[in-house]
Amino acid sequence: MQAEIEKIRAFIFSNFLFDADQGALENDASFLEQGIIDSTGVLELVEWLEETFSIKVEDDELIPENLDSVNRLGQFIARKTT
Amino acid sequence: MLLTDYLNAGTERHPEKLALIHGARSFTYGEVNNAAMGIAAGLLDFGMEPGFRGVLLNDDPFDYIVSYFGILLAGGIVVGLNTQTTDSSLAYVLNDCQASVLFTAHKFVRHAEAALPGVASLQMLVISGAGENAQQGGKRWHTHSFSDLSERPQPTESGLPFRSSCDFAQIIYTSGTTGKPKGVVLRHANLAANTHSIVSYLDLQPTDRVMAVLPFFYSYGNSIMLTHLAVGGSLVVNQSFLYPNVILQQMLDYEVTGFSGVPSTYALLLNRSAVASFSFPKLRYLTQAGAAMAPEMARRLKSVFPGTRIFIMYGQTEAGARLSYLDPNEIERKPGSIGKGIPGVTLTLRDKAGQPVPLGQVGEIVARGENIMAGYWNRPEETKEVLRPEGLWTGDLARSDDEGFLSIVSRKSDLIKSGSHRIGPKEIEDVLSEHAAVHEVAVIGIPDEILDERICACIVLRPGCECSEKELKVHCKKLLPQYKIPHNIIFVGDLPKTTSGKIRKNELRVLVSTQ
Numbered sequence: 001m002q003a004e005i006e007k008i009r010a011f012i013f014s015n016f017l018f019d020a021d022q023g024a025l026e027n028d029a030s031f032l033e034q035g036i037i038d039s040t041g042v043l044e045l046v047e048w049l050e051e052t053f054s055i056k057v058e059d060d061e062l063i064p065e066n067l068d069s070v071n072r073l074g075q076f077i078a079r080k081t082t
Numbered sequence: 083m084l085l086t087d088y089l090n091a092g093t094e095r096h097p098e099k100l101a102l103i104h105g106a107r108s109f110t111y112g113e114v115n116n117a118a119m120g121i122a123a124g125l126l127d128f129g130m131e132p133g134f135r136g137v138l139l140n141d142d143p144f145d146y147i148v149s150y151f152g153i154l155l156a157g158g159i160v161v162g163l164n165t166q167t168t169d170s171s172l173a174y175v176l177n178d179c180q181a182s183v184l185f186t187a188h189k190f191v192r193h194a195e196a197a198l199p200g201v202a203s204l205q206m207l208v209i210s211g212a213g214e215n216a217q218q219g220g221k222r223w224h225t226h227s228f229s230d231l232s233e234r235p236q237p238t239e240s241g242l243p244f245r246s247s248c249d250f251a252q253i254i255y256t257s258g259t260t261g262k263p264k265g266v267v268l269r270h271a272n273l274a275a276n277t278h279s280i281v282s283y284l285d286l287q288p289t290d291r292v293m294a295v296l297p298f299f300y301s302y303g304n305s306i307m308l309t310h311l312a313v314g315g316s317l318v319v320n321q322s323f324l325y326p327n328v329i330l331q332q333m334l335d336y337e338v339t340g341f342s343g344v345p346s347t348y349a350l351l352l353n354r355s356a357v358a359s360f361s362f363p364k365l366r367y368l369t370q371a372g373a374a375m376a377p378e379m380a381r382r383l384k385s386v387f388p389g390t391r392i393f394i395m396y397g398q399t400e401a402g403a404r405l406s407y408l409d410p411n412e413i414e415r416k417p418g419s420i421g422k423g424i425p426g427v428t429l430t431l432r433d434k435a436g437q438p439v440p441l442g443q444v445g446e447i448v449a450r451g452e453n454i455m456a457g458y459w460n461r462p463e464e465t466k467e468v469l470r471p472e473g474l475w476t477g478d479l480a481r482s483d484d485e486g487f488l489s490i491v492s493r494k495s496d497l498i499k500s501g502s503h504r505i506g507p508k509e510i511e512d513v514l515s516e517h518a519a520v521h522e523v524a525v526i527g528i529p530d531e532i533l534d535e536r537i538c539a540c541i542v543l544r545p546g547c548e549c550s551e552k553e554l555k556v557h558c559k560k561l562l563p564q565y566k567i568p569h570n571i572i573f574v575g576d577l578p579k580t581t582s583g584k585i586r587k588n589e590l591r592v593l594v595s596t597q
């Protein structure tokens with residue numbers, strides 16, 4: 001799962017945190033609580049997930065338990081691709 | 083009528099009734115009122131004089147509402163700010179309104195610490211949340227803990243300063259298209275008139291319980307808060323719309339009767355949530371402001387929320403929020419319309435000379451009513467431009483049909499409507515122009531299925547300079563809040579201009595949209 005985690009971090013930094021220090025994002029940090037992503041950012045994230053990992057994110061899967069941190073995303077991708 | 087009368091009346095009628103539900107926390111009218119009175123006592127004890135400006139930079143709904151009413155009870159003027167801010171934006175507003183008090187949360191203190199040394203008027207800083215402390219640290223202002231203040235012994239009504247409905251109650255900052263944000267000054271009477279009118283056409287009742295997803299610092303969210311407290315209803319608050327399914331579950335759990343959103347809220351619900359698998363038997367009304375509703379969206383909403391009345395509304399911060407609404411029964415017969423003036427408001431369409439335009443022709447919407455603002459804070463010239471003998475000139479161009487239903491045709495201004503935000507392009511253009519590689523820039527809104535508009539920056543680079551989209555976004559991130567960072571950055575050879583050198587933004591929008 002480490003490769004997925006690295007890809008997710010790269011996407012978050014590239015699109016939302018830009019040039020922030022790598023230490024600015026803990027893998028367990030909530031995107032919501034940290035104000036890292038807004039509602040349109042979630043849509044961009046989902047679009048990227050679907051394209052990058054060739055998965056379909058269903059509407060009822062758009063919940064914080066699946067999407068709200070780097071680690072949760074990593075686990076979600078792992079579940080969807082196995 | 084004073085806005086504080088809503089809280090007093092609710093507390094007298096039903097002190098144990100829930101006024102606010104936020105996550106696992108809930109607060110009765112009595113609890114909100116007691117805490118607001120405590121805040122008022124603290125503000126008066128520390129020497130606040132009538133008319134002082136109390137600024138709110140806080141996204142906790144209980145702290146926000148209690149501070150809001152505490153400031154009003156102490157005779158002050160509330161200035162609610164967008165919590166997505168930058169140090170310089172905060173300093174600008176604090177200085178512009180000459181703030182005496184800043185209420186904020188611990189998580190925003192870094193902005194306050196950066197901004198406050200340059201704000202000579204500030205006397206009190208009130209901090210809530212984790213890490214509350216009241217350390218002085220040799221600062222010019224006194225720092226207080228929110229809980230210490232809100233738990234103070236409450237004054238009696240006779241211990242509060244005299245307040246009148248003509249007093250200024252609130253300053254709401256709006257994005258300007260040509261410069262810095264302007265403070266819209268609203269009297270108690272303006273907001274009370276608008277509240278009364280909205281309550282009447284939505285037929286709000288004490289049994290109503292609204293899902294409040296819009297931030298209170300914007301005019302729309304502010305009116306949702308006031309109208310539901312005015313009738314003794316309840317606010318179920320979750321102002322993060324990151325995960326719409328969480329909101330839908332809360333609507334079900336708390337049996338809400340109302341829901342309010344902007345076009346992007348409904349686009350997200352319909353396109354990116356599991357709304358179709360939910361059922362809301364108690365949901366009585368939906369409201370949408372910010373734009374007319376596309377007929378297809380109205381059809382889908384009616385199908386997803388059968389039996390729920392859908393109100394399309396139109397307004398401006400300068401009107402305390404609301405100017406018109408479309409009767410839910412007309413939504414299919416009058417697609418794309420914003421309806422007619424709300425009770426107490428007269429809308430006319432006028433030409434540049436101030437004359438009413440003939441039926442069917444396009445004119446600027448001009449509004450009259452008790453709800454219209456007192457003016458822009460310390461900006462007499464800009465006030466005169468929009469408050470004229472005919473009423474408030476809204477800058478929105480519309481057409482009326484033979485039954486008096488209005489449809490917006492276009493805006494005179496370049497303001498970008500993105501999600502729940504109204505964004506002036508000039509501020510973004512100024513920031514991008516500071517980049518060494520940028521020769522010229524024009525920022526426009528381009529249509530977006532979810533957001534209504536995306537922010538698009540069209541850049542002409544200096545000869546011989548190279549620069550990437552990411553580099554410019556990094557530059558913006560240093561100087562602008564997240565929601566003002568352009569979604570798209572496009573590099574162009576030149577910008578279309580008039581003979582006098584003004585950028586033709588309409589032409590640019592067409593060019594970008596067809597690319």
